[in-house]
Amino acid sequence: MSDRARAYLVLVLMPMFFSTNIVIGRAAVATVEPWTLAFWRWVLASLILLPFAWRGIRLHRAALLEQWRLIALLGFLGMVVCGGGVYLSLTSTTATNGTLIYTSSPVFVLLLEAIFRGQKIVLRQVVGIVLAVLGVVMIVLRGELARLLALELNIGDLGIALAAFAWAVYSVILKRPVFRTLPTVPLFFAISSAGALMLLPFMAYELVGTGRLPTSAAAWTSILGLAVLSSVLPFLAYQYGVKIVGPSITSVFLYFLPVYGVSFAAIFLGESFHAYHAAGFILVMAGVVLATAPLDAIRARRTSTAG
Template sequence: MQKGLTPATAGLLLLPPMLWAGNAVVGRMMVGLVPPMTLNLLRWVLAFLLLLPLAGSLLRREGPLWPHWRRFAVLGLLGVGCYNALQYLALKTSTPLNVTLVASSTPVFMLGIGAIWFGQRVSRTQVLGATMSVVGVLVVLSRGDWDLLMRVRLVPGDIFILIATAAWAVYSWLLLRPGDPPEIRSDWAAFLMAQIVFGLGWSGLFAAGEWASAPQHVAWGWPVIAALAYVAIGPAVVAYRSWGLGVQRVGPNTAGFFYNLTPLFAALLSAALLGEMPHLYHAAAFVLIVGGILVSSRR
């Protein structure tokens, strides 16, 4: 049952964009060290191993997962198999500015898919909130210089992140569909494990195609090991748990605006790693994005 936006729920929905911002930075650092589809597969293999002690019983032949395999195969395809694989692929073939710009369309996808496929009414306040949020993202991406934004040109990698964004929006709406076995829905580890089980199949299929299409290599070393540990624990297990719970509480439309904080956190993280101090436009963007969240969540 969806409820209003509370401080506790806001905290849940703030954590994923922070972790996903780090995921984008790490994904960019891994370009040339790990192939993108392989990086996604290794990430979810580690996440599977982390969840095994918590939800391993779900894999029993007589367990509640298998009668519902079609639903979890779709969730695994969208949330595990496609989204991050396409993001890593986009970071390889496109610029971070373009990738983040295209991903900022998440609230639009959330509202549009909800209205078209799930019969959800889009209110004026949600449209206003979406506009404020997207403008805030554009302020960050343009660094306060709109001429820079006008010079952005889309490349094939931007198409990958566009498809990933659409997949994530559908995935978030599907989280709300009823009918999951109570023993899976009520246990966050089991619910995520149910998606990973089938998502590993999709991820493995995509990685196999990557290695079959051209020679690949993994530059094993501490940087790669540390990166895999981060993307498996933080953006995968912790972020997906927080996101799923937050979406169940307030719905995909409101949650979609929190997703738009990802580029803001990415900008701040990049600035910290480069030794650059935040600028005034960061504060202006933060006000716009948070304002959009608050406006859109008004009931």
């Protein structure tokens, strides 16, 4: 098998790994407190990454320490808000809703880059943004405008929407030039470790209130699954794809994430797929593709390959 064929196989699996976060998380919050779940997920993920990151940490220690404030902010956004915050939200909503709402995050990235970096937005992207936002609204309102008028909004859905925005902020900060000189694995280790450290007081507060620690085999299987399947494997798969086929083509495969997520929610959690889910899915996916698909880059790559 050639490197490119192997890369495409890995990239087909990558969104499947990413989608397990919300599905496993939704199942796990029945037995593990949400902040505890997030804490142990990122502790284990950091320990798994440590052997791969150690050499880079030693070589770039000064640069990492210099950026400790931004790394701490990334840890808060990526692991606290998008970790424990998502799991807390999943106690009040379904994995199907969570997956579809979270899929809108790339649209928020585009908006933030337009506002704070002056990135030009073309008509195609404006249409995409509008469609994606309408899709999220459709899911949050469950297809009933009366819910908005009566302020009957699900707190879990709103929490997932907030996490999607937080992930967009995380992504924009991570694109800052100061991080381009740092190797990816050591940087990710530093961010995940910072996030785990910041999750500690949340877990401690939770423990004082509930007295519940994960003790069952099922609980630790969920935590290990989140650390490996939802954290380390998709991260490594994404980096491998970027290395072999480039970031533009690699990012396109992320559009399969809601397909996996909704399917897994139905198969493993027995969740129903309603008409408003279908409408929201179509709107969000059409919007995200229109707003973020790197069409010019893909065409250019195909042209150069054909030539």
